[in-house]
Amino acid sequence: MAVIKTEDLTYVYGEGTPFRKVAVDHVSLSVEEGEFIGVIGHTGSGKSTLIQHLNGLLKPTEGRVLIDGEELWADKARLQAIRFKVGLVFQYPEYQLFEETCYKDIAYGPKNMGLPENEIDRRVRETARLVGLSDDVLDKSPFELSGGQKRRVAIAGVMAMEPKVLILDEPASGLDPKGRSRILGLIREYHKEKKNTVMLVSHSMEDVAKHCSKILVMNKAKVFCYDTPAAVFGRAGELERIGLSVPQITRVFARLKAMGCRVDDDVYTVGYGREMLLGALSKQTANERESEA
Amino acid sequence: MLKDITIGQYFPGNSPIHRMDSRVKLVLTIAYIVLLFMADNIYGLLIGIAFTLLMYTISRIPPVMMLKSLKPIIPIILITSALNLFFIRSGEVLVKWKFITITREGVDTAVFMTVRIICLIVGTSLLTYTTSPIDLTDALERLLSPLKKLRVPVHELAMMMTIALRFIPTLIEETDKIMAAQKARGAQMETGSIMKRAKALVPVLIPLFVSSFRRAEELALAMECRCYHGGEGRTRMKQLKTSAVDYIAIAVMAVFIAGVVVVNHLTKGA
Known part of the structure; x- marks a missing residue:
């Protein structure tokens, strides 16, 4: 069964004002469990809006989103529970850090899930190991760390919730090449170890080509294509016409x-x-x- | 969510009122307030109402906006009129029931005060409807510049206001983003008791403060890189200039004030 499914998902910003803009236009797609999906598109192509629908942060203007076969927004009381199945890492996630120590910050999500203390501890330590944070970093304030470390703490904060699907919005942006490959490497590591579904939003064709089993190309709020990397890059000419390169x-x-x-x-x-x-x-x-x- | 809040209520347009020099607008708004307080009876206020309606017509601001500006002060209006209605005991008694006494003078004063407050709010709102916040701070800076002689840091204050205004939309956007990120981590901001919701704001406010400080530092650096060093000797890109429209507006205002004076005099004579 598809872990994520959208049916004619449409989202309109500023309905009824002169600033009306269709950000996502009748997007229907399904993501199978265990896949590693790359999402590519220009700024403003609707990819960020799309992924915010996948864990119920935005309510579709039209259409439905199904997570594990269960419709989001069908029952508002269930929204929170479904939201925990889809972990969302925003762009520049280090701006969400707020706790006194990295440990506490990573534990914030699992704590909100209402997990017992020992389970939280296990998850924090496990994800910290996964993203390469040593124990002494866990006791530091997140504001003392370097940019790359901060980023890893923030990503760990979402990973520790052990969502079935992990969605990352440009997790490597603004980092130096070493930091980039480190972040992307740890995401691939996570995918290999957990066998969870991962969606990676990126600007870089290289990153997506290297890691993904399938690529979703968004253009002007619509799905341009959604296929294996080979099939997508086989359409190099068309991609270049919409301003993306292979x-x-x-x-x-x-x-x-x-x-x-x-x-x-x-x-x-x-x-x-x-x-x-x-x-x-x-x-x-x-x-x-x-x-x- | 948060984007629906409008900060400042500027209504872009190109009416004569929009084109007026913001300094003149500010001064005339003060004159208008004086006019309202000069009027000592309801007929004088009618002139004030006429003036307000005339200005709204010229500015082409949708009349709905007049009502919108009144919304936040409805409680004040209600309390003032109730106080006047029930506590003025002089004059001809209209209603007497148990401890409640309503006199004719009470009714008159209540109506008079209500109309005055409404005129005050609706009329002064026109200033913020037709002047962008930046123009307004500019006008303030110019009008207050004589205070520089008294070592009041007028330019710095105006600059601070301008920067604050400029960053309100940015901050709102940022808050939205952080809220979304924390919600994705299971923060519950829309449900639960007030205490719980207030607590849920901590994960939003701390990152917001941190990024505000960072942004302030960056901005200060960027301004210094472009050789900003205070108001001394700075010229302006947008020069404030008075034009025909401003003189006409001043004349119109003078006529209305004169009208109020005449009406006051006439009713006193009667």
């Missing part, structure tokens, strides 16, 4: 193919490209040897 490595291979090299053009990670090139090279040397003999 990963650099995909472009390199498309050019190589156009120049007559015998390579596929569905390469979208550097690792796969390397294998492909090595394979093509060894084939070529083998052929040359044969012809020499």
Whole structure:
């Protein structure tokens, strides 16, 4: 069964005013359990609005959202319980830190869930380990930490709620390259370890290509496409027309193919490209040897 | 949610009233208040009402806004009229029931006071409806600039007001974001007792304070980088200038004040 399902989800900002804007326009999609979905789109394409619907922070103007087959907003009393199934990490999540110590801050979500003390402790320590925070950091004030550490504490705060679905809105923005790859790495680690569903909103095609099993491309409040990375990047021309680009490595291979090299053009990670090139090279040397003999 | 709150009530437009020099508008608003207090009977107030209606018509502010401006002071109006109605004991008695005595003078005063308060609020609201908050602080700074001689930091105060006004929408947006983030972590802000809800605000207020301080520091730095060092010798991008419209407005106001004086005199004679 799909863990997230939206049916004709539509959201309109400022209905009845001159500032009326359709932010999400009849979006229907379903996300299966255990998937790693990348969400890509321009600023203002509706991706942030879309994900805020998935845990009931926004109420759809039209359409429905189903989490685990249960409709959000059908019963307001259940909203809170369903909300705990979908963990949402906002952009710049470090701005939500408020407790005296990192430990307490990570424990804030689990505490709101009404979990017993020892369970909270287990979750805090486990997620702290997962995001690479040592015990002495847990006792520090979150305001003393570096930017990357703060970010990890904030993400841990949501992970500790152990949601079935973890949604992250540009978790790596504003960090240096090292911090970026560290955050993205720990998200992949989390996905591998927990086998939970993850949705990653990003600007970077490279990040999404590297990690995701499926990609959702949003354009002008609508779903542009929702498919495997290979299928999505196969439509490079169309993506470029809406102002998004395919990963650099995909472009390199498309050019190589156009120049007559015998390579596929569905390469979208550097690792796969390397294998492909090595394979093509060894084939070529083998052929040359044969012809020499 | 929070976005629905309008801060300041500026109603953009291009009527003659909108185009007036904000200093003149401010001074005339004060003159208007004086007019209302000069009128010592209901006929004088009628002139005030006429003036208010005339100005609203010229400004093309929707009449609904007049009612909207009155909404917050309804309790004040009710209390004042009730006090006047029940506690003025002089004059011809109209109703006498147990301890309640209502006299003609009481009714007159109650009506008079109510009309005066309504005129006061509706009329002065027009200033904020037709002048943007920034223009208003500008006007204040100019009008108060003589106080600089008395070492009152007029420019600094005006700058502080301008910055505060500028950052209100930013703060609202920020609050919205933090609230959403904490709600996603299970904070309950819409249910529970008042104490519980107040407690739920802590996770919103602390991050808000932290980011406000950070933003203030950044802004101060950015201003210093552009060589801001107080009001000394600064010129303005937007020069305040009086034009024909302002002189006409002053003349109209003078006529109405004269009208009130005449009416006061006539009714006294009668």
